[in-house]
Amino acid sequence: MASKSRKNKFTEIFALGNEAVVEGALLAGCTFYAGYPITPSTEIAEEMANRLPHLRGGVFIQMEDEIAGLGAVIGASLAGRKAMTATSGPGFSLMQEHIGYACITEVPLVLVNVMRSGPSTGMPTNPAQGDVQQARWGTHGDHPIIVLSACDVQECLEMTVTAFNYAEKYRTPVILLLDEITAHTREKIRLPDPDELNIFSRLTPSMPPEWYMPYEDNMRGVASMPPLGSGYRYHVTGLIHDDHGYPTSNPREVEQIMHRLFRKIDQFFYDIQMVDEIMCEDAEVCVVAYGCVARSAALAVQQARERGIRAGLLKLKTLFPFPRPAVEKMLRQCSSILVPEMNMGQISREIKRVNNGQSKILTLNRVDGQIITPAQILGKIQKG
């Protein structure tokens, strides 16, 4: 990676999306990576294998499969590390078991899924956006989760930092969805000065160990979390547990923990909801897009404006919890909403769900392993 520093203020580098993820993770304080190689996410593992052993306490390990990769990440996070893994579709399917475990045991971690064409082995490694609903609902049972996306290399870095912050703040797994195009695009990005970043780390308990409750139902809905071996001995289990972590099937206690799990994300909804509104103020036609498609959409919207169409772009950076207020605003304002995505309609489904007949929802789906072009989006905008 070539680097050039300007008066020590910040550095510009020429990097792949996957490399930017590593830069973001290291800036966020990640010191542990466990995973299994799979294209198109492999550069993340390779870069981590190179970088982590140079850091104080840094650990990289290549595990025997993706299930083991996420298992080791959860173990490291319980031991107090900021930890992550990266994978693609087939590996993401294997990881679902441990995503659920991390949700119910409230273990912070970041999982990057670089989406490729599926189902199954699919087309290695053409891009797609087919894992959006899997990221939301892939693991069994009711659970809240945070799913983020990034559309360019700079955002890969920024959203990885954000993912770690959310994971630590809300004690939850955070899934960052990239696609093969974003991950394998190489462009110039700005490495932020560590001092200008807001880095959040999990709260650790300060009370005497005998008072500590690992799953306390407090105002934030998030209890503090000690690293293993620090004197706070508690029980971690994938069974539904009470506020001390012990298994329970008492309906009152079960209801309490399940509702708290949802509440801890819901009540901070406005902190988690991230969207970019581009030329949306006076838009009559709004394109809602995310990932690499958002870049095509940005150009298409600009070209539509040049042709006198009042088009706007709502770029989703948070996919789940679904940024409903931002979308609803556009539904009220626009006569039609266009949702281009590289799947058969996984986010347009969410938009239709919140529409209430306010606007016309147009979809543009492409599942042939090719990117949706600006011309395709422009054509659809013009047809209205």
Added chain:
Amino acid sequence: MAKVTQLVHNYLRHSKRFPHVFCPGCGHGIVLGSLIRSIHSLGLAKDDVVLVAGIGCSGRIPVYVDFNTIHTTHGRALTFATGIKLANPRLKVIVIMGDGDALSIGGNHLIHAARRNIGVTALVLNNHIYGMTGGQSSCTTPMGSFSTTTPFGQLEEEFDISRVTKVCGASFVARTTVMQAKTMDSMISEAVLHPGFGLVEIISPCHTQYGRKNKFKSCVDMYKWLQKSSTPLEKFKEMSPEKQEKAIATGIFEKRDCEGLEEKYARMRRNLRGER
């Protein structure tokens, strides 16, 4: 005896955890007692011990003891343990698994943990059956014996847990039964002190699910059978092949000096960082 009980009580969680889930005659409680005595004799602090377990009857063991305890997913306990040990090598990580847990669903993780010699201790509680789900055959159910999913007899060959682990490269492998409590105490202590991957296979009878279907009238019969068939390794080697078939070899199968993966990694990191 009262003194030993008192010692064990010092390590139990006296909240609403009891009564425990184990059936009368189950060997798992004996293993837990032995584990506590070993940790006590080694003088390890409760804070430094992490007990990781999988799913099944054996998976329920950690909740009763006052260590850092983690009840993970089915078959994956070793992956969590690997992460914990690499993240904080100071911790003594002890993994408790059942036979189906360790060798069927978790077989991949076991062979790789043994191969990479990560410094954790695995206790595999072999009861030859899936106990918690109601007595289905496992990969260690002896050929010809009965279970709810082999109502006409098991046709498949069973796994020899210790042998599998040994050939996969583990640097400490031993087998004992719950009838040899003192030997079990010392084997667990030795395995915990061992720097690389250590595995102790413990034959722990399940009368409720396995014994009843396989002509053991009571759990006492099962314990008698266990006592009769367990044979120290030296004696086992001198036996005829026919007699070996019916015997359970016990003892230490593998013990060699080795550096745990976490130590190797730390050394590599020190070299790269130019630290002493």
